[in-house]
Amino acid sequence: SQQGEEDPQALSIQEGENATMNCSYKTSINNLQWYRQNSGRGLVHLILIRSNEREKHSGRLRVTLDTSKKSSSLLITASRAADTASYFCATTVSGSARQLTFGSGTQLTVLP
Amino acid sequence: AAGVIQSPRHLIKEKRETATLKCYPIPRHDTVYWYQQGPGQDPQFLISFYEKMQSDKGSIPDRFSAQQFSDYHSELNMSSLELGDSALYFCASSLIETQYFGPGTRLLVL
Numbered sequence: 001s002q003q004g005e006e007d008p009q010a011l012s013i014q015e016g017e018n019a020t021m022n023c024s025y026k027t028s029i030n031n032l033q034w035y036r037q038n039s040g041r042g043l044v045h046l047i048l049i050r051s052n053e054r055e056k057h058s059g060r061l062r063v064t065l066d067t068s069k070k071s072s073s074l075l076i077t078a079s080r081a082a083d084t085a086s087y088f089c090a091t092t093v094s095g096s097a098r099q100l101t102f103g104s105g106t107q108l109t110v111l112p
Numbered sequence: 113a114a115g116v117i118q119s120p121r122h123l124i125k126e127k128r129e130t131a132t133l134k135c136y137p138i139p140r141h142d143t144v145y146w147y148q149q150g151p152g153q154d155p156q157f158l159i160s161f162y163e164k165m166q167s168d169k170g171s172i173p174d175r176f177s178a179q180q181f182s183d184y185h186s187e188l189n190m191s192s193l194e195l196g197d198s199a200l201y202f203c204a205s206s207l208i209e210t211q212y213f214g215p216g217t218r219l220l221v222l
Contacts, residue, residue, distance in 0.1 A: 030209075031209055033209075033210065033211070035213075040200065040218070041215065041216070042202065042213050042214060042215040042216050043155070043202065043204075043213040044213070045210055045211070045212060045213070048209055048210055050209075088154060088155075090155075092209070098143060098145075098160070098168075098206065098209070098211075099145055099157040099160055099168050099170060100145070100147075100155075100157065100204075100211060101157065102154035102155050102156075103154060104154050105154055
């Protein structure tokens with residue numbers, strides 16, 4: 001990936017468990033966004049966190065951002081089988097236009 | 113709510129042919145982006161338009177061109193297609209920060 005890596009590359013959990021995915025990036029950013037992609041389908045925007053924010057919540061999602069470590073994490077609580085998908089982080093770079101640079105994605109499988 | 117519309121959803125072409133992909137952004141969004149996602153890859157930025165003017169260029173091959181029209185829809189033109197152009201092509205639009213993606217066009221080059 002041009003911007004960074006996601007960790008783990010694949011994650012398999014049981015329904016009801018929490019899933020944590022991590023993302024690292026290389027440059028200074030304006031914001032970081034998380035997207036979900038079901039197999040071969042479109043990218044669904046989940047949450048955006050700005051560079052001056054440290055934590056954000058949306059429903060069962062919790063995102064943290066540590067700009068000193070250039071990393072972010074996405075926590076999905078009480079996972080469901082329908083959460084099975086690939087999850088990508090994407091950043092917009094400081095001082096640049098608004099195009100997104102994606103991480104390599106985590107494939108999450110939630111087993112019923 | 114209206115979403116980003118892309119057409120066609122699937123396209124099969126042969127090597128050296130041309131293809132045109134269309135994107136209709138969410139109404140009132142001022143920026144359109146094109147991304148390419150190869151099999152098992154993360155999406156890669158190709159090109160963007162702000163208020164109908166090209167605003168940024170990424171890893172777009174010279175064989176590809178794009179434009180945004182007066183009604184804000186955008187087209188990605190791909191010529192001399194190669195096998196490696198087989199991918200999902202996404203269009204996204206935004207007004208401020210959040211980019212909303214269309215369902216993508218799956219291009220297969222034989």
